Amino acid sequence: MTDNREHDGQSGPHGGEIGPTERLAMNRTGSFDWDLDAGSIDVDTAGLLVFGQEPGGFDGRPTTLVHRLDQQERARLESVVREALKSGRSSYAAHFRLEREDASEQWTHVQARILRGGDGRAHRIVGIVRDATSEVTHSEFVMELERRRRRQTDMVERSTHAMSRAVTVDDVTAALTGPGGLARLGADGLALGLVEDGSLNIIALSGDSLDVLDDLRLRRLEGGLPLHEAVLSGRPLFTSAFQELIKEYPQLAPYAGRLPFRAAAYLPLVAQARTLGGMVLFYRRPTAFSADERNLALGLAAIVAQSLQRAILFDEERELATDLQATMLPRRIPVIEGGEIAVRYHSAWSGRQVGGDWYDVVPLPKGRVGIVIGDVEGHDTHAAAIMGQLRIALRAYAGEGHAPSTVLARASRFLAELDTERFATCTYAEVDLGTGTARAV
Structure with missing residues (x-):
């Protein structure tokens, strides 16, 4: 007879179709049958591999099966099973971590069904166990990415709100250096400078140890300092090795030992094609400045630049009004x-x-x-x-x-x-x- 049944073209080790058990094994998924009355557990080869057990050396004891779990993970898994048995539920599921032979960490997922007798007492637990490292890692990556995005969005929203209430230049500096200012920027230190008559005037310094830079508050706008070069070129400068950067700028060398920062972002402040000044964000922690982090820093600089532009115009108009009124009196x-x-x-x-x-x-x-x-x-x-x-x-x-x-x-x-x-x-x-x-x- 000819077998006309459809198949997917995949063959098992003996030329036949791949069965369900083989498919599960290929996906690092195994099954188990736990006899609660006898206190023994039967686990197929794929399941043993998921648990890090050698198929030929397993003695059928539940405690042997989970010996690679550390004490905390084992207690958590036992708590899930115990609660499911006591509550009368018919199933349970859990994720737990297991250490592999190479000392790497494996996320394992178990999903089981509890078989009970007519009196409601549990006799057997059958289920599947699988290596869920890939999906959990991906999920954690996505969650971490989402957390970072939420944090970045929150920083932008809070900074925008604070800057929207700033009317004068003094208001802008107060919003940046006052309570919560550095936290809104996600930084540990800040320097803010304005271009005035061919010089860069540092009008605000905030953060521990930054008062040592008082000597650099007013300098001609020329090369030799990273912020000056960022303002002149209109291009930001990000460094993840702040102490190494100091070696490139000898004028900063005298302050190297008193600045406890590991990274910095030097940002030009540009509004409507006009360079108003520059801002430095200092970080104590290692910062790699990914694409998202660079975009965030540039976005914060744009918010500050727009606020400064409004504030400078307001201050100029107020000075004009004050002078005009003074001449009339x-x-x-x-x-x-x-x-x-x-x-x-x-x-x-x-x-x-x-x-x-x-x-x-x-x-x-x-x-x-x-x-x-x-x-x-x-x-x-x-x-x-x-x-x-x-x-x-x-x-x-x-x-x-x-x-x-x-x-x-x-x-x-x-x-x-x-x-x-x-x-x-x-x-x-x-x-x-x-x-x-x-x-x-």
């Missing part, structure tokens, strides 16, 4: 006879918004003095311009000796004649220190 307060005048001006600001608030002190004839406090509608340069014109006009009307009501009436008419829709509020007081009287409008 009295340069000095006149000395008056019979009294003292103290002034405190604290303007509110946000970016380039310039307030229209002003004050003035005007010496008047006959020992009198005029005091002005006013505010033009709006918070911009137009409000500041109107404020300057109003201050000069009101000062002129007051200096002519007019009564307070006349001074403000003329100032109001002057404002109405200006090409603006802005209004202003103002209080003008005329004080006579000789008689102790005051008139205010």
